[in-house]
Amino acid sequence: MIVIGAGIVGAACAREYARQGLSVAVIEQGAVGAGATAASMGHLLCVDAEGAPDTHEYQLSQRSMQLWAEWLAESPAHGEAAEHDQCGTLWLAADEEEMQAALRKQAWWREVDQPTELLDADQLQRAEPLLRAGLFGALHVPADARVYPPRVVARWLEESRATLVRGEVVDIQGSTVRLADGRRLWGALIVLCGGLASQRFLPAGCLQPKKGQLAITQRSGSSTVRHQLVELGYLKNAHRTDEDTVSFNLQPRPGGQLLIGSSRQLNRDDTELDLAMLQRMLAHAGSFVPTLPQMSLLRCWSGIRPASRDGQPLIGAHPRLERVWVACGHEGLGITTSLATAELLAHLSLAQTPLLDASPYSPTRFAATP
Incomplete structure (x- = not known):
């Protein structure tokens, strides 16, 4: 079978199909684990459904977190x-x-037996001294984690023993994939995991780009943060479709580095740094961590989140092409939900x-798109 795209979702699919006994070829035009995967923060989190119309996002992320835990437990080398x-x-x-929103989230988590802890202002200051004074508190979710996604991709492709094919896919006909250089590859199944590039093979308007800026500081031996820090307004901003937004999202990295996000620019698919948006994002982060403006930045970059038009990823049979299956459009949750996406797609295609209700993710919901 053929997987198109060597990002984290493609690598998860290659690994899952190999576990099912299939031989796998992965087609990738650029660097392995690049694109949206390399531009992500690598935050692993189970998404609550407090205030949501359904629990589909929670179920997908919760199952994926289980699969992440199983993979990490297989060997210390995985971690x-x-x-x-x-x-x-x-x-x-x-x-x-x-703070009231934090209380509602904690109550929701309690219903599904997810351990959380509510911190008041003093407890928060002791937990994270670099945060500014005056915050009301925080909800602590201890099970969340972070990984470095490009290294995960390399590991999963190694486990899949996939054949890596360098090239650009320009056409899919039945079981045949044609590359820009004229080569043709055949696969009993074809899985489309090319992120935003998958749009060329889907009904118009299924996917929308959301550009983001990121920055990472130099290593520091001084006091740093210990948790992933995210403002509660982040999720509201993440789903805005009417304006560009910035939110505070800070992640500790090895050696005292700090990875800084987050911004969203709608319908921008270029990867050039937007200095005005970057400055806006850094200024907002500095309003939470006052010492941040004094830290030296090692690198700044941007990436494109491949978002679906309705906010749900596309996981399932292609709406028009037989033997073609789709796994894309995860926006900011591709790292977390990669393993459950691969498992669900393998179950459907084989x-x-x-184990999960696949109907919310079916690409056929866009079949009528002109």
């Missing part, structure tokens, strides 16, 4: 290769309204019983 750190997440409440 080392992934640079895994169960740092936990602190969802920060800047005011009383956000006529096995899925």
Whole structure:
């Protein structure tokens, strides 16, 4: 079978199909684990459904977190290769309204037996001294973690024993994939995992780009952060479709580095740095960590999140092409949900019983798109 795309979702699919006994070829035009995978923060988190119309996003992320835990438990080498750190997440409440939101989230997590801890202002200051004074508190989710996605991709492709084919896919006809240089490859199954590039083979408008800026500081031997820090307004901003946004999202990296996000620019598919948006994002981060503006930046870059038009990823049979299956459009949750996506797609395409309800993710929902 053929997997198109060597990002983290493609690598997860290659690994899963290999575990099912299939031989796998992975086609990639650029560098392995590049694109949206390399531009991500690598935050592993189970998404709650407090205030959501359904629990589909929670179910997909929760199943994937189980699969991540199983993979990490298979060998200590997996955690080392992934640079895994169960740092936990602190969802920060800047005011009383956000503290009430934290309380509602904690109540929801309690219903599904997910351990959380509510920190008041003093407890938060002791937990993370670099944060500014005056925050109301935070919700601590200790099970969350972070990984370095490009190294995970390399490991999963190694485990899949996939044949890596360098090239650009320009056409898919039945079981045949044609590359730009004229080569033709045949696969009993074809899985489309090319991120935003998958749009050329899908009904118009299925995927939308959301550009993001990131920055990482120099290593520091001084006091640093210990948890992934995210403001509670992040999720609201992540789903905005009417304006560009910035949110505070800070991640500790090895050696005292800090990875800084997050921004979203709608319908931007270029990867050039936007200095105005970067400055806006860094200024917002500095309003939470006052010492941040004094730290030296090692690198700044941008990436493109491949988002679906309705906010749900595309996982399932292609709406028009037989033998072609789709796994893309995860936006900011591709790292977390990669393993559950691969498992669900393998179950569907190999006529096995899925563990999750696949209907919300079916690409056929876009079949009528002109």
